[in-house]
Each structure stands twice: as structure tokens, then as C-alpha cells.
Amino acid sequence: MSDAVNDQRGRAPLFLSLPAILLFTGLLAIPLVLTLTLSFHVFDGMKGIQPALTFNHYLKVFTDGYYYELFLRTAGMSLCVTAICVLIGVPETLIMSRMRPAWRGTFFVVILGPLLVSVVVRTLGWEILFGRRGPINDALVSLHLVDGPLRLMFSMTGIVIVLVHVLLPFMIIAVWGAVQKLDKRIAYAARSLGASPEKVFFRITLPQLMPGLLSGAIVVFTLSASAFATPAIIGGRRVKVVTTAIYDEFLHSMNWPLGATIAVLLLIGIVCIVVGSNRFVERRFKQVFS
Amino acid sequence: MSTLSLRHLSKSYGHLRIVKDLELEVESGEFISLLGPSGCGKTTTLQMIAGFVPPSSGSVFLEGQDITHRVPEKRDMGLVFQSYALFPHMTVSQNISFGLEMRKMQRSQIRDHIDEALQMVRLSGLGDRYPNQLSGGQRQRVAIARVLAIRPRVLLLDEPMSNLDAKLRGEMHVELRALQRRLGITTILVTHDQIEAMTMSDRIAVMAHGEIAELGTPRDVYDRPASEFVYRFLGHANVIEGEISSTNGNSAIVRVGSVALPVDVDESVGSKLKLCIRPERLQMSRPDEGNIRARVVTRLFLGGVWFYELDSDVGSLRVTTPNTGADQPEEGSTVGVTWNRQDMQAVAPETANV
Secondary structure, eight states, X not given: OHHHHHHHHHHHHXXXXXXXXXXXXXXXXXXXXXHHHHTTEEEETTTEEEEEEOXXXXXXXXXXHXXXXXXXXXXXXXXXXXXXXXXXHHHHHHHHHTSOHHHHHHHHHHHHHHHHSOHHHHHXXXXXHHXXXXXXXXXXXXXXXXXXXXXXXXXXXXHHHHHHHHHHHHHHHHHHHHHHTOOHHHHHHHHHTTOOHHHIIIIIIHHHHHHHHHHHHHHHHHHHHTOOHHIIIIITTTSOOHHHHHHHHHHTSOOHHHHHHHHHHHHHHHHHHHHHHXXXXXXXXXXXXX | OOSEEEEEEEEEETTEEEEEEEEEEEOTTOEEEEEOOTTSSHHHHHHHHHTSSOOSEEEEEETTEEOTTOXXXXXXXXXXXXXXXXXXXXXXXXXXXXXHHHTTOOHHHHHHHHHHHHHHTTOTTOTXXXXXXXXXXXXXXXXXXXXXXXXXXXXXXXXXXXXXXXXXXXHHHHHHHHHHHHHTOEEEEEESOHHHHHHHOSXXXXXXXXXXXXXXXXXHHHHSOSBHHHXXXXXXXXEEEEEEEEEETTEEEEEETTEEEEEEOOOOTTOEXXXXXXXXXXXXXXXXXXXXXXXXXXXXXXSSEEEEEEEETTEEEEEEEEOOSSOOOOTTOEEEEEOOGGGSEEEBOOOOOO
8 A cells, every 4th residue: 555655656756857867868868978988989090980999099098198288288277267266256255245235236247247248259359358469468568567469369378367257257156155154243253352354364254165165166177177169269279178179189180089088088087076076075064064 | 440441432323323422431340231222322332342343432441541443353352242153164172262372372271271161161072063063052152161261351242142042041141140250350241131131230231322321230220210211121110190289398299190199209399200110019908908099900820920900090000919829809809009108219201312
């Protein structure tokens, strides 16, 4: 009797989640599995993809210094973007939390702006700004801050600036939640216990923002590691990162298996970092914030 | 010399005057309460003492030194908030240790101070817990231990018991008072809870509209309030309005409707005044005895006391009488009401300055 009831109950959730399951199977799981199998197929320059299986692509990526450098460059870029987003985003969120509601709303729109603009339009806009004769270089040169125009287009500096611009909202949204939970009386208590405003910030306020800051950092890091359009347009053919390398393997060298191999490794790398950081955040802050 | 003195302390936001020309001298080791309804300026006053709100005018003196413009971290004052304001990312020990580290104390000494502070608030053994693993009462104790560990020159309590349930609050009142006496620490409590103020304080400053309406020992302000506001704010009060019909030295006859009441008051004939008397100072007697007659409208049994609402010749009266086990008048019956003449006091009418 009770089994029958359980049976009925047992099926309902399955039926209800079926559309979502089908969607994710069709659009995520199957392509991922296909990419994974693709990465093990033999590739022949003349005959294309062969049915035979091999581990050679992985071996190549792991032994060739070129790919090593590629992954390191991408990781460095993502770390740099994340660090700058933290350095700008945390103070910016704290300042915004002290603004009057009307101003706060305005600045939220300004900050979320980049997300509302198509990636192509936004990036091409930066291309205009970044040119040798673009407004940024013109201003720097005429103010005598630099001797000659800086190379912003086709440079890592340019990619990092544009990625910070578009990923900063994610950091601010993540930190905003933590800022809302701050009790100013906690800071008051710390002051009256003898802490200067700087000590209060580093020992009391910032640690309370850490959970938000870390989750924001995870989002920013993964999104910059997997960003494609920005490095492709701003970096061009000069600055290659993992995503643009994958694109080149697929569409220029036509070496799909190798492209798939790099894609799989990028995915594994990102998943490891996300899971690792999540573990760290949970272990470190479980008892503290609930 | 008093430990803390507030001289002509004022705070205004635009045209809004929150605190008006406040004068207060707090003696060393004294426990003083700022008691008043919300919006009376008591918390603003505390914030000015702690240094978080700059006064618009006036000054704060601590042990003879003008500290009006001193930053909060250099004032040596301990603050306990209603929300406890514990550092959520630190253990209990780390919370207590924070103030000591800021004072550049040696590691080994800090350990001793933490143990001592935990012992004081009876939380020994809980040093490694985080605040959200503690009950409300325990958090409150940590907040107290954290400020006592730094041995502040003045302890400031901002409605510290409001988040505790009634029973725990009562226990904390007694405990905190005993601890304060033992350490001899000068303390200022801000509260709207009159029981809290009365059980713990040496003196109470009743505040209204940014001013101290009355300052004195709990017994003074309860038994001999100078204004109707204080009478009504502290406990219950029966207020009777009347007019003096004849005088004789320091006593007068006050007419209230058809009744004439003899009162000790020094006013001229014809002046209108308000008479106040506490519910527990009225006694019910047989109908043919007593100063006036009344009919019992409501009778409530509250355990320790009986509560009565009477409809009398001078208007509605509240009476409380201890539950001694004897039978008490029933609802609807007629009783006489008596009181001692000195318990009925004439008060200044409520001032309407806002």
C-alpha cells in the first residue's frame, strides 16, 4: 500500500523534470561526450578524422611547451582580471552601499551597462578607444604621461582591461550580498575596542566580505578563462589564449581532435578550480556564516 | 571629581534638535541609566559619549580631560549593543582577544585575560565556538566579556538585554549589576525598559524630547516624580485633574467634580492642577469608609497581585492590591477608596515642547 503511494510519488518528480533533463542531455551532456570521444580519435592531415583511437593528442599537449605556455598565459590572464576585479569591485561596492538610494540606482545601471551591450559592439568600441591614434593614446601622449602611443590593441593589457570592464558587475553583485549583511555596529564595537579605521577594514569588515568576494572571484576567473570574443578581437592573432587556440584548431588547422583535447583540458582545469575553491570556502566559512 | 561629565551637550540634524543642552555628571563606579521612550535622544547621547556622533555643541569630559573631539578608539570605552555586534568570523576567544591585541598586549597575557573574562561571564570552555553556534544569552555574555577584558574606563550599554527573553533578562540584570559592582566600573545604560533601569541603576536619568526630565535614584524618580510625564512613563499613574478651592498653609482643598480632596500643595486658590497617585498606594475598604466611593468595573487576577479598575467619584482609577489569600471585592460591588495623604502629589502639567 505504502509502496504504491511511494511509487506514484516517485514518478511525478521524474516526469516533471523530464523537459529539463532532455534539454540538458541534448544540449550539454551529448555534445560534451562527443567532444570527449572526438579528442581520442586519430587525425590524419590528408584523410581527416580516423575511426582509430589514440592518446596522442593529450600526450602532445602535455609535452609540447607551446601548449604549456598557452595554458599558463590563460591562467595568468584570468588571475590578473580576477585580482583587478577584486581591487576595484570591493571598494566600489562599499562606496555604493553608502550612497543615497537614487545615486545607488544610477550607478548600478552604469555598472551593469556592459552586460546589456552585445559583446561584439562593446569590444569593437574598445578597439576604437585602443587604437594607436585612439582617444586613450591621444590623451596620454598630449598629457606627456607616455613618450609614444601604448600598444593596447593586440596586447594582453588590452584584453585584461576589456575583460575587467565586462566582468566587474559579477564581482560587485557577489560582494553586494555580503555588504548588505554588514552591521555597522560591529565596526563601531571594533573601533571602541581600540582599532583604527584601517584595522577595522582589514580585520573586521573585509573578512566578513570574504565569502562574497571568493564566490565573485570564482565567477570572474572561470568567465575570463573561457572568454572567447574579447581575446579574439582585442588579442587578434598576436595574443593567443586557450579558447582562441581551440577555435584555430577547429577552423584553421581543421584538427578537430586536437581542438577537442584542448577544450576538454580547459573544462577539466576550470572544474577543478571551481570545485577546489568551493571546498575551501565551505570548509573555511561553514561555522562562521550560515 | 566625576569620571564622565557631559556639559551643554547638544545635537541637531538641520532643524531637528535631537539632544538639547544636556548636563550630566557620572561619578566613578556609578551605574547610571538613560531611560526614555524611543526618539528621546538617549542613543544619540550614548553615541556622542562613544565618539561616533560629533556633538553640535557642548563637550564631553572623561576624568577631567576634554575628549569631545577624540576618535572612538582612543576613548577607552566598552560598548555593548542590542545586536551584540560580535565579530562573526572570529571565535569567542578571538573576539575577546581583539581589544587586547589592539592594546599591544603580550600573547601570554592575552591568554590569561581571555580565561579571566570568560570565567567572569561563566562561559569557560566555550572559547573555541563561533558566535552563531551560541544562544542569544551566551552571545550577550561574550559581548560583555569582550569589553570587560579591556578594562574600559566607562562601560556603555545600548539596550543590551532587549533581544533576550523575559526570564533570562531578569537573571542577566542581577548578574550584570553584581559584576559591575565587583569591578567598580563606571557604567551608562541606555534603555526604554523601566524595570531594567530600576533594578540595575544607582541613578536614573529619565529623558524626553532630548532633555533630562528627571534625575535621581530609582526610588526618588519613582516615588517623587516632578512631572506628569515621568509619573506616567515609570509605572502606572492615576491622574486626577482639579482646582484649588481653599488653602490653609501648606495644605489645600482640591475640588474634583463634587468631591473635595485635602492635598499637601503650595498653590493659590483657583489654580488648576493635576494630582497623581500610584495604583499600589490606593486601598479598597468597606463602602462607608474611605475618602471616596467607587464601583468595581474590572477585576483581573495576575498571580502576585490583583488588578482593579474602578469607576469613582473622581473618575476612573486603577488599583493594585497584593494577593494575600484573602477574598477581594467582586466586579460590580461598591467599595470605599483610601490613601495616605502624602501619596497623592500635585505635579507640573506635561510640557508640550517638542
